[in-house]
Amino acid sequence: MAEKLFSFNTQPHVAKLGDSAELHFIPEVFGDQFLDGYKKIQDAREKISGQTDLTALSSEELRSLYAAMRTFLAGLMTPESAAEFLRFEVIKGGKTVADFRSRDEADAHAATVTGARVEDKSMRLPDRVLTELLEWVTELYGGGDSRPTGPSSGSSRASRRAGAPSKASSRSKGSTSTRGASAR
Incomplete structure (x- = not known):
């Protein structure tokens, strides 16, 4: 009997925003x-x-x-991070009557509530x-994390340089290092 262990993430991924804010992403995505x-x-x-x-x-x-x-x-x-990150509130009389993740849904709902307006309360970044x-x-x-970091075996080799290699000598008799030098 053949056996193979498949692993997957079970803990949310965390994006830290500054010193105090965090957004949590689902551990794995499924299907499409x-x-x-x-x-x-x-x-x-x-x-x-x-x-x-x-x-x-x-x-x-x-x-x-x-x-x-x-x-x-x-x-x-x-869901908790999504509610903080993307939220449109329908406001009537200074009170929130509903909130949505989509501006279009919030606008549609506000159109059914007399005197309501929509406020974007999404996280600002x-x-x-x-x-x-x-x-x-x-x-x-x-x-992206599963891609190999080295060259693939199917990669083409570097092209040869044109011409013959030379052993040219420098005309300078001394060092010409410019590190730390400034124009005067």
Whole structure:
């Protein structure tokens, strides 16, 4: 009888944000959970029509991309962290009547409640940190840690240098080190 032990993570992954905040991500993703969420980010990027310079994007295009990124990340978090990270509250008379993970759902609910408005109570993070979180999660769930770090056996060899090797000598009789030297 053959036996093989398969292991998987059972403890949440933790992203530490500064000295006090933490976001907990589910230990493993199952099925197409990661791929479906990542596809939404890719779709948002395609709508931006291949722009790589974020400063050239309209505010609506950026909002769409950031919303896709935040939704993707929240979908991989534990419920408690997702509730802190992405939350839209429907407010009426100064009191929260409902909260949602999606702005569209919150807007739809607010439309059914007379005098209600939606407030974005999501965790605020600098764009740089949001992007770093996305990269970390992609590496974490996308199989980045399982990739070999050395060259693969199928890699091609380096090209030979053109010409014959030479044994040229330096014209200088002394050292020409410039370390620590300054222009005068």
